[in-house]
Amino acid sequence: MLRARSKNMLMVAASVTALVSSGTALAQQTSTTQGVLQNAPTDQAASPSAAAADQTSEAQSPTTPASDAAAETQDIVVTGIRGSQQRAVNLKRDAASVTDSISAEDIGKLPDVTISDSLQRIPGVQIRRDAGEGAAINIRGLPQVTTLLNGEAYLGAQSITTIQPNFNDIPSQLFAGADVIKSSTADLLNAGITGTVNLRTRRPFDLKKGFTVAAAAEGAYGDKTKEFDPNLNGLFGFRGEKFGFLVSGAYSNLHLSNSHNGIQEGYGAALHNEQFNTAANPTGDVNLSNGFSPANRPKGTIVGTGRDVNGDGDANDAFIVPQGFTAWDKVNQRERIGINASAQWEISDALTLNADAFFTRQNENDRTAGIQMQNVNWQAGEFVPGQSRNTGSTVSLSNGGVTRDYDLNTTQVYNYDLGNFDSYAQNDKFKSQSQNYNAELKYDNGGRFKASLRGVYGKAYSNYDQSYLQFSPSNGAQWQPGGIGHYPTGDVAFNPGGYAVNTIAGTASLPATVDFTGNQPVFTLPSQLTTSLGNIDNYAMKTTSSEGNYRRKGDLKIIRGDVSYEANDNVSLSAGGRYSERTVDDFEFDRAAPLYAGQASQPGGCLVKWKAFDVPLSDKSCYAGSGTFDTPGFRPYTSGVVRKASDPIFNGQVKQFNLPGAGLPPIYVLDPKVMDNALAFQNSFYPGNVEIQNPGASFNVGVKQISGYAQLNVKGDVFGIPVSGNAGLKVINTKLDITQFVTGSPRPLRRRKHGQRHGRDQAELHRLPAGIQPGVQLCRQPEAAPRLLQDDDAVGSQPMGWRAQSELRDRHKQPGIARLPRHWRQFERQSAARSLARHER
Numbered sequence: 017m018l019r020a021r022s023k024n025m026l027m028v029a030a031s032v033t034a035l036v037s038s039g040t041a042l043a044q045q046t047s048t049t050q051g052v053l054q055n056a057p058t059d060q061a062a063s064p065s066a067a068a069a070d071q072t073s074e075a076q077s078p079t080t081p082a083s084d085a086a087a088e089t090q091d092i093v094v095t096g097i098r099g100s101q102q103r104a105v106n107l108k109r110d111a112a113s114v115t116d117s118i119s120a121e122d123i124g125k126l127p128d129v130t131i132s133d134s135l136q137r138i139p140g141v142q143i144r145r146d147a148g149e150g151a152a153i154n155i156r157g158l159p160q161v162t163t164l165l166n167g168e169a170y171l172g173a174q175s176i177t178t179i180q181p182n183f184n185d186i187p188s189q190l191f192a193g194a195d196v197i198k199s200s201t202a203d204l205l206n207a208g209i210t211g212t213v214n215l216r217t218r219r220p221f222d223l224k225k226g227f228t229v230a231a232a233a234e235g236a237y238g239d240k241t242k243e244f245d246p247n248l249n250g251l252f253g254f255r256g257e258k259f260g261f262l263v264s265g266a267y268s269n270l271h272l273s274n275s276h277n278g279i280q281e282g283y284g285a286a287l288h289n290e291q292f293n294t295a296a297n298p299t300g301d302v303n304l305s306n307g308f309s310p311a312n313r314p315k316g317t318i319v320g321t322g323r324d325v326n327g328d329g330d331a332n333d334a335f336i337v338p339q340g341f342t343a344w345d346k347v348n349q350r351e352r353i354g355i356n357a358s359a360q361w362e363i364s365d366a367l368t369l370n371a372d373a374f375f376t377r378q379n380e381n382d383r384t385a386g387i388q389m390q391n392v393n394w395q396a397g398e399f400v401p402g403q404s405r406n407t408g409s410t411v412s413l414s415n416g417g418v419t420r421d422y423d424l425n426t427t428q429v430y431n432y433d434l435g436n437f438d439s440y441a442q443n444d445k446f447k448s449q450s451q452n453y454n455a456e457l458k459y460d461n462g463g464r465f466k467a468s469l470r471g472v473y474g475k476a477y478s479n480y481d482q483s484y485l486q487f488s489p490s491n492g493a494q495w496q497p498g499g500i501g502h503y504p505t506g507d508v509a510f511n512p513g514g515y516a517v518n519t520i521a522g523t524a525s526l527p528a529t530v531d532f533t534g535n536q537p538v539f540t541l542p543s544q545l546t547t548s549l550g551n552i553d554n555y556a557m558k559t560t561s562s563e564g565n566y567r568r569k570g571d572l573k574i575i576r577g578d579v580s581y582e583a584n585d586n587v588s589l590s591a592g593g594r595y596s597e598r599t600v601d602d603f604e605f606d607r608a609a610p611l612y613a614g615q616a617s618q619p620g621g622c623l624v625k626w627k628a629f630d631v632p633l634s635d636k637s638c639y640a641g642s643g644t645f646d647t648p649g650f651r652p653y654t655s656g657v658v659r660k661a662s663d664p665i666f667n668g669q670v671k672q673f674n675l676p677g678a679g680l681p682p683i684y685v686l687d688p689k690v691m692d693n694a695l696a697f698q699n700s701f702y703p704g705n706v707e708i709q710n711p712g713a714s715f716n717v718g719v720k721q722i723s724g725y726a727q728l729n730v731k732g733d734v735f736g737i738p739v740s741g742n743a744g745l746k747v748i749n750t751k752l753d754i755t756q757f758v759t760g761s762p763r764p765l766r767r768r769k770h771g772q773r774h775g776r777d778q779a780e781l782h783r784l785p786a787g788i789q790p791g792v793q794l795c796r797q798p799e800a801a802p803r804l805l806q807d808d809d810a811v812g813s814q815p816m817g818w819r820a821q822s823e824l825r826d827r828h829k830q831p832g833i834a835r836l837p838r839h840w841r842q843f844e845r846q847s848a849a850r851s852l853a854r855h856e857r
Contacts, residue, residue: 060166062195062214063203064578064590064727113201116140119193119216129247129268131191131215132183138196140211147272147348147382151184155198155211162208165215165374165452169206169596171474171572173376173448177602181213185378185448187266187354189232189249192218202725202744203578205594217374219358220253220260228253228262241271241347258362265355272350275676277343278537280388285338287411289422290331291322298416308335308400315400326401326425334411334422335401341430341530343539343677344386352378366461372454382444383688385673387680389528389539390436402429403533428533434526434542435494435517438558439683440486443691450476452572464582472574480566483694485686486628487555487661487670489548490514495558495630501654502632502641504615508658510629511556515544539679552670552684555661559628560701562607562694566713570600586732593724604713607695609702611655616640622655627702629656657701661686665700711757718753 116138128134132150136143142157143150151174155161163170163181174182195214200207231250238245246269253262279285288308291300302308302323308315316323322331355375362368409424452474459467492499492510494517499510518525526542548554578592606625612633613621622638624631633640634652641652661670661684669690672682691697698705727744 060214060216060219062164062167062197062212063201063205064580064592113204114198115195116198117193117195128188129270130183131186131188131194134188134191135183135194135196135213140198141196146184147274147346147350149184149270149272149350152180152182153213154180155196155208155213158210160209162206162212163215164206164212166217166372166454167214168454168470168472168576169474169572169574170215170374170452171450171476171570171598173378173450173476173478176476176478176568176570177600179208185352185376185450186215187249187268187352187376189266190217190264190354190356190374192216192222201742202727202746203590203592205576205592205723205725205746205748206596217356217358217372218251218253218262218264219360219370219372220255220262221360223253223255223260223262225255225257228255236270238271238273240273243271245270259360261357261359263355263357265353267353269351270349272348274346274348275344276346276386277675277677278341278532279338280340280342280390283339283390285336287334287413287422287424288337289322289334289413290316290325291420291422294321296418297321297420298418299413299420302331326404328406332423333404333406333425334413335404335425335427337399340388340390340436341537341539342386342388343537343675343680344384345673345675346382346384348380348382350378350380352376366459368458368460370454370456370458372452374452375450377449378446380444380446380448381689381692382442382446384442384444385439385685385688386675387437387439387677387683387685389434389530390438391432399427399430399432401425401427402431402529402531404428428531430530430532432528433518434528434545436488437490437541437545438486438488439555439685440484441686441688441691442482442484443688443694445481445483445692445694446478448476448478450474465579466581467579468577470574470576470578472572472576474572475570477567477569479568480564481562481694482564483562483691483697484560485557485691486559487684487686488514488558489545489554489556490517492556492558492629493517496632496654501629501656501658502651503653503657504612510558510658511554511660513548514554514556515542515548534678536676536678539677541679546681549681549683552662553660555670555684556629557656557659557661557663558630559626559656560698561626561628562698562705563625564604564710565606565694565707566602566604568600568602570598573597586730588729589727590729591724591726594721596719596721596723598719600715600717602713602715604710605707606710607698607705608708609698609705611702612640612653615653617645623706623708624655624702625708627656629654629658631655666690709757714757716753716755720751720753721748723748 118134118137128150130150132143132153134150135141135153136150140156142154144152144154152159153161159180161181162179163172163175172182172186174184193216195216197204197207197212197214200212204212206212229250229252232248234247236245236247237243246267248268249264249266251262251264253264254260288301289299290302290308291297292302293300300322308323308325316325316327316331318324319329319331324331325335326333353376355373357373359371360368404425404427407424407426410421411424412419412421414420452472454470454472456468456470459465488511490499490511491514492501496502496510499512499514501508501510515526526544528542529538529540531538531540574594574596576592576594578590580588580590582588608623608625609627610621611624611627613619616622616633617639622633622635622640624633631654632652633655634650636646639645639652641650643649643651659665666686667690669687670684671687673685674682695705723746725744725746727742729740729742731738731740733739
């Protein structure tokens with residue numbers, strides 16, 4: 017574990033900006049009708065200079081256009097959007113930085129589900145979609161974007177561990193508008209490197225006097241999800257002479273259908289070539305167990321120093337080789353609620369107190385049912401290209417100090433002898449919540465001096481729980497000799513009568529094809545498999561697991577003061593200071609169950625992550641079986657208990673799914689909804705699951721910042737041309753407190769006490785107990801028994817016992833280990849993705 021403390025960083029920045037105003041300016045503005053707001057928000061800008069631009073643009077915006085003057089004498093009043101559009105144009109023209117805005121004067125009139133969908137209407141803003149809804153955003157293609165709420169920092173549940181905004185859980189109906197600031201000024205103390213997004217909520221002084229009530233309701237029905245989705249929002253507010261309050265809310269429960277077929281995502285791909293592997297050319301793949309032509313299964317015609325696999329007459333080609341193919345249906349259910357409350361009080365003619373509260377919560381279940389076709393030899397190109405294409409590019413492969421160039425080919429038709437074919441169900445459950453509170457005292461007596469004092473507090477959490485279960489219609493012989501599992505009560509056959517995997521060319525092989533030449537992939541399966549897929553009794557449970565879970569939480573505290581002075585109509589000065597604290601706690605873990613307690617090498621049993629038929633308890637860190645360990649007579653117990661898909665334990669929840677792959681018959685898959693509670697589901701098969709920390713992905717960060725600025729703003733005419741500009745100085749002092757775990761060989765770890773953060777100094781140091789070694793099986797002693805989660809819906813993680821790590825890569829590269837569990841590739845992908853994400857941050 018690494019800990020960096022009292023790391024101070026000082027940044028000083030100076031900025032000078034000059035703007036020459038032309039006769040036209042562009043701004044984004046959504047169309048609304050019958051606005052609830054009497055005036056658009058003018059006191060929620062991102063910076064003092066932006067607030068001044070707000071007031072200027074408001075003054076320039078005609079409250080009643082001349083063309084509508086006659087309407088004042090009539091009883092019928094027509095409210096249009098011309099005034100708000102004019103104000104948006106003036107706002108952009110008068111801003112001290114490059115700014116775009118969107119606004120909606122009526123609740124629910126931003127015609128989008130999330131605020132990200134609304135922001136994409138602004139030039140230069142790109143969004144990434146999640147299940148069809150807007151989520152993370154970039155400005156000008158880059159992610160270093162800061163989010164503000166009414167002019168100060170906002171802590172969202174989807175961006176606890178990163179600065180990049182992700183508005184997946186924030187309904188657009190709660191906002192009166194948003195600003196995208198693409199260049200910074202000195203008084204924008206919390207600016208992002210590539211841009212800043214300022215979200216503006218409604219406040220009572222923006223309403224008409226008296227009571228205001230607004231509501232909207234929508235509904236949708238999905239022909240694929242077969243669900244009715246409500247979408248509701250409403251507002252209740254009151255504005256008096258000196259006081260006002262407002263409460264608005266939005267609720268939706270959406271079911272979003274997604275599907276995929278083709279190459280299996282997340283499992284990666286490799287490059288394999290047609291050359292023989294020799295001392296002179298160690299880059300060759302042919303005639304190795306990890307090439308196109310294992311020794312007992314020749315493929316292609318010998319041409320020179322290799323084998324022509326694709327029939328183009330040479331052996332100089334390299335092919336992109338995926339590890340597997342898949343087809344799945346996924347239904348994302350998102351229950352989202354957002355509440356905004358605000359109060360304003362004019363204490364005197366000079367003092368105004370603003371108070372805001374903003375709350376969001378989202379519960380999401382991503383339920384996936386699918387199939388996967390994978391190679392038994394995970395490192396091989398187990399196919400013959402039925403159709404391929406030379407891309408015209410070359411790729412250089414190196415090994416043993418030798419480099420050789422190959423022609424890079426893509427494959428359109430994959431012909432291979434079928435290895436694994438499985439059905440699987442996966443449930444990804446996300447729970448997130450954020451709360452942000454703001455109190456601001458503003459002084460403005462109409463004179464040249466103005467001041468404000470502000471305090472902000474925010475907290476958020478995001479929890480993720482995953483559960484996975486896999487069925488196989490094979491006889492299991494590819495994982496255990498004869499397809500027989502070994503248990504203390506006796507041997508049990510995995511799936512008698514299931515199809516026999518044979519990837520060696522010959523009459524016993526199972527030829528299969530995946531064809532990508534059409535509009536969608538076409539799967540052609542061997543008859544030995546298709547004839548068995550329609551019978552639920554031909555499926556047996558192979559694997560279940562719960563991995564890659566996390567508990568993330570953070571908080572934010574800010575106090576800020578600003579002053580400004582207008583020396584005259586053309587020159588003004590502003591200055592301010594800001595102190596902030598932000599903490600992040602990211603605890604990532606897998607669940608492991610204790611197996612064979614009292615019969616294993618450790619009395620508490622072996623902690624097993626993948627409870628699977630292909631995981632024998634034979635690791636020296638913890639083992640269980642008959643005979644003497646590490647002798648030829650030792651027979652390890654099988655970790656996965658054999659169960660048919662028709663077993664009563666599944667309570668009839670294994671159903672037929674028509675998956676989105678041409679050529680696939682109906683497939684039996686466990687209904688993913690059964691796994692909504694991951695811990696309870698895992699315990700129903702293997703009781704006592706505990707949390708095993710993933711140390712390389714877990715961390716704590718504390719950030720303290722003291723910042724200040726001074727800025728000079730000027731405007732005037734030069735040769736009759738309006739010119740404005742500003743010059744400023746910004747100083748930021750940052751103190752970091754970081755706790756990061758280092759993966760590697762077993763070493764002393766910290767065990768946290770109840771109620772303490774992971775890795776804090778108060779934690780007691782312990783050494784790993786005997787039996788915890790790198791590997792898939794992690795063992796524990798009885799005295800280290802962890803306390804289990806009593807409530808799967810609890811916020812944050814409960815105390816856990818001994819922490820250890822699984823060095824899966826090292827273990828599975830040992831000689832003689834030819835079969836890897838399904839999630840090995842996913843483990844590598846997740847680790848790489850997290851490392852990349854932290855590097856980007």
